[in-house]
Amino acid sequence: MATHTEITESLKVFKDNYNGNERLKIMNRDWNRVVVIKATDIESLHTLKVQDGLVSLKEGAVENPNLTVISDSETLADIFYGDITPTEPYNNGTLRIIGQEDDIIRLDFISLMIWGE
């Protein structure tokens, strides 16, 4: 089990890696989305906001997000630290993502562009 602080740290690493990637900022310059990240086994909520190509992070949730990413704390920390990709937990049901299919694929794509081979 990961702690809320570890999830926060993992999301900061994800945010910093994203914002340091010029190509991703261009790719997503018109993809303005709010993503809530929710742990199932501990009290932990975060919001990632993608606006004009940049990602910002805050603790807590907002109403009516475009995407909601739900999993256990360990899986969330692993994904956002880049230790695992979202695909396998998504396929086996450990990770649930609520939102439009295009947005789900894009979120996966972004993580692969950050952490991929």
Place this chain on the structure above:
Amino acid sequence: MKKVVSVSLGSSKRDHKVQVELLGEQFEISRMGTDGDFNRALEVLRELDGKVDAIGLGGIDVYLYVRQKRYAIHDGLKLVEAVKMTPVVDGSGLKNTLEREVVRILAENTGLLKKGMKVLMVSSLDRFGMAEALYDMGCDMTYGDLIFTMGMTYPIKTVAELEDIANRTLPDLVKMPFQMLYPTGKKQESQDEEKVRRFAGYYYEADVIAGDFHLIRRFMPAGMNGQTILTNTTTRDDVEFLRDKGIGTLATTTPEYEGRSFGTNVIEAAMVAILGKPLEQIAAEDYLELLRRLNFQPRILRLS
């Protein structure tokens, strides 16, 4: 008579059966669509196993080639593994050879492809050979994989960037459910109206639109202006669809039998049946040699 069956995840509306003679041998070639039903496709494949000479898989890729690297789509592999005795191919082995050849033929013998022409490849990772051949002959390329797969307004302009993105993402994307990456079943019969509206400009700006026909069709706006389509499989209805949209010329990479061109998976399956070799012993040169002996030429149809 040799029997070749294409089992497709696509619509059963496109089913057909023809008899043709290839290199003096009679072939019965048929297609069976399963309307996107994956389990039905598995049943059909198990049913055909050992009863036909070769099976083609349509509506799904098993292998994606990016230069020397080969990525296996997990859902595609599940279908292949359902068949124990009959050789199964998805067309990718032939595609890499045939489609490079077709680009060369169209560039050398017709005015349909010229250096500097604007070419939109709606999807290119499923036909890297064509993507690379068009780039190498000096076309102004727009690879639309990210645009049309996930709505990202990011045209890829070079093979180098296409390769970089592919190598970063494909090892994982191939594990995703195939229907998230490619329209199957009923989706093949409809257009994605939102993307048609958002991305029409890419179609209008292109001289040539190339790639998988289902994807070309799914995102094509009305009011095209005499452009050329370079694709593989079309039916009579598809030809009418293109005519209605204002397309000028249709070039298909595979030959026409009874008003339709067959997918590369069917042609590759027929070639495997002719060659009679184990799949692992068949090389690109074998396909190239057969293409020459069969005198395969792209089909060119003027629509306006």
